[in-house]
Amino acid sequence: MFTVPCEICGPVHRVVRPDRPSRRRWLGVSLLASVFSAAPATAQSASLVYRLGKDTVAIEQYTRLATGIDGEMVQRSGAAVVLWRYALTLGTDGRPRTALLARVPIDGTLPTGTARETRLTVSPDSIVREVVFADSVPRRSFAASQALINFPTFIYGPTEVLAGLARGGARIDSMPALGMAGTLGFTGATSIGGDLWRLRGGAYAMVLRFDGASRLQSVDGSGTTNKVVATRGPGGIDLAAVARSMRPTGVLSLRENVRAAFGPGGMVVIDYGRPQVRERTVWGGTLIPFDSVWRAGANDATHLFTTRTLTMGSVTLAPGMYTLWVQHTRTGTFLIVNKQTGQWGTQYDPVQDLGRVPMELVDATGFREMLTLSVQPAGTTRGTFELAWGDKVARVPFTVSAR
Incomplete structure (x- = not known):
């Protein structure tokens, strides 16, 4: 035996x-x-x-x-x-x-x-x-x-x-x-x-x-x-x-919506899948390899919906729906906004990119086993998008139009 x-x-x-x-x-x-x-x-x-x-x-x-x-x-x-x-x-x-x-x-x-x-x-x-x-x-x-x-x-x-x-x-x-x-x-x-x-x-x-x-x-x-x-x-x-x-796995990467309000009628929503680390390397490792374009989640592409005009760095987004992607390199981490929607997360078309924005990558205060995206409002006209996974947090600020 x-x-x-x-x-x-x-x-x-x-x-x-x-x-x-x-x-x-x-x-x-x-x-x-x-x-x-x-x-x-x-x-x-x-x-x-x-x-x-x-x-x-x-x-x-x-x-x-x-x-x-x-x-x-x-x-x-x-x-x-x-x-x-x-x-x-x-x-x-x-x-x-x-x-x-x-x-x-x-x-x-x-x-x-x-x-x-x-x-x-x-x-x-x-x-x-x-x-x-x-x-x-x-x-x-x-x-x-x-x-x-x-x-x-x-x-x-x-x-x-x-x-x-x-x-x-x-x-x-x-x-x-x-x-x-x-x-x-x-x-x-x-x-x-x-x-x-x-x-x-x-x-x-x-x-x-x-x-x-x-x-x-x-x-x-x-x-x-x-x-x-x-x-x-x-x-x-x-x-x-x-x-x-054996026990069934259930859903390996749960689907979740996160949202934030920015005044009357102002809403930003992100829909994404939440993979787990499972003792693997994250930033620059197995889960987010250097230079590859990652779906910023799991399964279906990560989607952003906004009812107001958003500005992230040099990228301005009219009200509507978009997909979000992340590229982590040895010289910086970038958020990519793409106009293609409704696709699986491996179907990335760079021709449809609207732009990319540098993200600040910092050490997390605690280890995040499950990928966590959030939209942090700072009043009715400003906010921060955060992506926390493993021992790091990537974030980018944005502004919101008044209407």
Whole structure:
């Protein structure tokens, strides 16, 4: 027996390294029974614990076989904890031939209308997707030459296929790929030096590290909005037991409105998401890297609404709605005001910038775990916008028109 620390799941979980591969528990799935009936002696098991700062958000484990990859992943997201099992079979050329993703009911039942599994079958010039529901199996074929497969986020074991192709001399920067949701796109990876590769075509441009045998050693999303990191460990975790004791994350970054009044009819409102530090570095670190343009919050872009004309430094804003962004550099911190609204926080268009204003960055009086934005009025014609996170506070003054 051995233990796996899991801050989000409550106490440390005691897990057992099973005598037989975990896939034996689900050989009722006919495709897997035929594919993995005899695991070769070269089978290699591994696990990846995906952490968001101090918190574990997902655990994946998989076994690499001569004929493919057999794995499972548990993820806590929002209101649910979800357990997946997957299988990928490979041809002699190292490319996928079949894939399966099955959702495993943690409490014995699946939500109404939920697909039991998704099956993909790859031929030289097409890829077929079948979705298995309780009462039907919709099927669709996609034209694609030598297609690969994009698995959901937190299933990265199959990226060893990319590493194996690259090791064999194939160009892997961009290849057609079908996602489990039925979207035909591409996948690939580009070398960024040494044993590091940047993933392309997936939901996030994770940095992957492989060893000389094409085994995945780490996953690093700190340079993306995902922010999770994972390092290879041993397999043999009882993920079904882990899933039963996990707690859903709830909303990771709460949404909040802050507002201030400036005389009759004068109102300034900021709507933003509130991420937490979770023991990560903030200013010039993981959360607010130097020079990158940050959404000043989480999820949807941070929005500013004003009923009066505002002036911040050299930027004057007519009554209306805007989005706010922050760029932190080694020489200064700047608030950027943009006229695009209604977008997700990664959809920043610098062409629509209205201007940028220097912010004063000072030490905070206390550590702020959760990002906190505020509008501080100073009478009816002046105020200060403040952004406090970690050990710093960034602020910029503004004036408000009388009407």
